[in-house]
Amino acid sequence: MDREWGSKPGSGGAASAQNEAIDRRERLRRLALETIDLAKDPYFMRNHLGSYECKLCLTLHNNEGNYLAHTQGKRHQTNLAKRAAREAKEAPAQPQPHKRKVSVRKSVKIGRPGYRVTKQFDPETKQRSLLFQIEYPEIEDLAKPRHRFMSSYEQRVQPFDKRYQYLLFAADPYEIIAFKVPSTEIDKTPPKFFTHWDPDSKMFTVSLFNICSTASYVFRCDLAQRLTV
DSSP states (O other), X not given: OOOOXXXXXXXXXXXXXXXXXXXXXXXXXXXXXXXXXXXXXXXXXXXXXXXXXXXXXXXXXXXXXXXXXXXXXXXXXXXXXXXXXXXXXXSOOOOOOOOOOOOOOOOOOOOOOEEEEEEEEETTTTEEEEEEEEEOTTOOTTOOOEEEEEETTTOSSSOOOTTEEEXXXXXXXXXXXXXXXXOOOXXXXXXXXXXXXXXXXXXXXXXXXXXXXXXXXXXXXXXXXXXXX
């Protein structure tokens, strides 16, 4: 018994390309009927002859199902992408949000402040510490000194050395000064670490302890080293 090659016995002949295209359009039509609301489609139009047109692709369709199948096809989707790209190109540029100008206050620096650094030792915890006392007799009214730690990666004055970090002090109109201290963990539990600004004596005090409690550890500081950063 003869049968067409390319199909299973009893299943009939292999589907032709035309039949596959018809079946594909029918599946797309059913899918579109379930998901698309024609009332909201700006390109759907019914003409005076009772047929339907796609205003985007300028195509004619016999019924709504054929139009919906068309909307799922490559031609319609390509034209949609082109229309969106053209509208985006022709759309007026959105105005940039207004950026508030921040005026940078410039003050004339009067030099570096005086300072004292005292090495201390706690016999109970075996911790060594440093006491910084920075004098700002000409500090601006209502101003308060500030301090922060800076890693060796951040500064650009000395060659990088991961063994050290810098403790910076700043207060207008004085220059910023920095002290080079070992890059060890600081014990910031009160009262081990504290800062105090005395507006009467114009002195800013910072005390810090290293976290290490071994007696053989030395908290070294190059007191002569000051940086303007």
